[in-house]
Amino acid sequence: MSNQELVVLGQDDGDPACCPGLLTAPLDEGQAVELAKVFKALGDPVRLRLLSMIASRAGGEVCVCDLTPAFDLSQPTISHHLKLLRQAGLIDCERRGTWVYYWLVPEMTDRLAGILTRPAGDPLPDRTATSAGAAS
């Protein structure tokens, strides 16, 4: 499912440093809609924990049967969260016999990392003097 959905978020050469996007130019509406879907999928603690369990697994893939026991949630709830991560292009899966196995789609996390990376050499601003009077 993943390749076509990945392309809309930036150039497709796979280099995380390639894709300015978020920090160097205003996003257009279409880019923002696509990208927001992926961040929304990450905007839940259970999904973040699932993603980190899948991404950090030695061997690169995890049986759903090994994910569920870590949560005080039903199997259908876990499956729903996994489906949202998969629809966002962050993970993919394959059924083998009784169980479904999940793995990270590193091209998507690479792309997000690239989108959130400032241009090389862009210094951190010193806001110490001006931020004291922050208002809403």
Next chain:
Amino acid sequence: MSNQELVVLGQDDGDPACCPGLLTAPLDEGQAVELAKVFKALGDPVRLRLLSMIASRAGGEVCVCDLTPAFDLSQPTISHHLKLLRQAGLIDCERRGTWVYYWLVPEMTDRLAGILTRPAGDPLPDRTATSAGAAS
């Protein structure tokens, strides 16, 4: 507002390569809750566009009066979205006279980029052979 909230997401030495987190070890529940708040703030197209307009602005800050005209939304709605970005630690602001001025908190986007960056040298897996039968 930002420094105390930033620390919970990882080490505080400011090096994006330092903070494995999401991809190299399972997140604990507390880390996941904190991090999900930030991604949730990014999970909306209007907020992503606002953030990109603020982050990419020459001079580093934007008057709210220059943000509102880009959207077909009321000033209070824009202010609400800006408040959510600010609460997430992604931007900060200061009132000067009539207007509020916003700027990026690059330490937070650096941290997110670091969290989403794979360990150096971690190759992309070849899933071509196994992903054809992907199931839900």
